[in-house]
Amino acid sequence: MPPTDTQSAAPEARQTVTSEAVLDAALTLFAERGYHGTALSQIAERLGIRTPSLYNHMRSKQELLETLVAATLRDVLTDFHGAVADSEDPVVQLRAATRVYALRHATHRREALVVNRDTTSLPEPALTEMRERRREHERAIRSIIMRGIECGAFAVGNAGLASFAILEMSVSIARWFREDGPRTAEQVADEYAEFALRICRYRG
Structure with a gap:
């Protein structure tokens, strides 16, 4: 049933991050800063996710490269x-x-x-x-x-x-x-x- 005046609507679902998006973000940052100059936390920040969430899409930064x-x-x-x-x-x-x-x-x-x-x-x-x-x-x-x-x-x-x-x-x-x-x-x-x-x- 729709929410009443005293109920709040469910929060909007966060956009799902794909493996392709992770690779694209890594590519951009590697090109801008170099492989050694890029931290996994920076890739996660670019995608708007927490760093541990990257491991759903890769084993390591080395694997991305x-x-x-x-x-x-x-x-x-x-x-x-x-x-x-x-x-x-x-x-x-x-x-x-x-x-x-x-x-x-x-x-x-x-x-x-x-x-x-x-x-x-x-x-x-x-x-x-x-x-x-x-x-x-x-x-x-x-x-x-x-x-x-x-x-x-x-x-x-x-x-x-x-x-x-x-x-x-x-x-x-x-x-x-x-x-x-x-x-x-x-x-x-x-x-x-x-x-x-x-x-x-x-x-x-």
């Missing part, structure tokens, strides 16, 4: 494979692979900052596993460049050094790109794709 890094590196590889799937031409593949990687660093800046700064805070064996996923991406880019050299499309002398330069320049986007800047994320990604071809001394 591992989950975030693993998801990001998985998505990087998924992006790569999707970008190069429609062509065997190393020029087309390098342009597409660089573009999608650059675009991710402009549109997923929090993830990029955390992965590139805080992955080394992971314990073994997680650290070795995450490093291997990053090396898998680098080897794939290097393989494209080597095929481009073999077919005469690229004239760069060192495929490994070229792949490193392309990846590192793309990583830097997360540190300087701003949504309200003079270029959109897509424009930056397009330009970086052309930079990659220049690094490889494209003969087109």
Whole structure:
């Protein structure tokens, strides 16, 4: 029955915090303050809950970092494979692979900052596993460049050094790109794709 004048209505139910919300809050704080500079109490405060309630969604702060890094590196590889799937031409593949990687660093800046700064805070064996996923991406880019050299499309002398330069320049986007800047994320990604071809001394 509805409450009378002498009865008070039940308090409004508090919004449920999900595991996804915990990860998102952790990602934001790790990006802003660094993994070691973020306390679990700060994540809980951001979510409006008590710190012990976080343990309904995770075992430790370390697990949060591992989950975030693993998801990001998985998505990087998924992006790569999707970008190069429609062509065997190393020029087309390098342009597409660089573009999608650059675009991710402009549109997923929090993830990029955390992965590139805080992955080394992971314990073994997680650290070795995450490093291997990053090396898998680098080897794939290097393989494209080597095929481009073999077919005469690229004239760069060192495929490994070229792949490193392309990846590192793309990583830097997360540190300087701003949504309200003079270029959109897509424009930056397009330009970086052309930079990659220049690094490889494209003969087109």
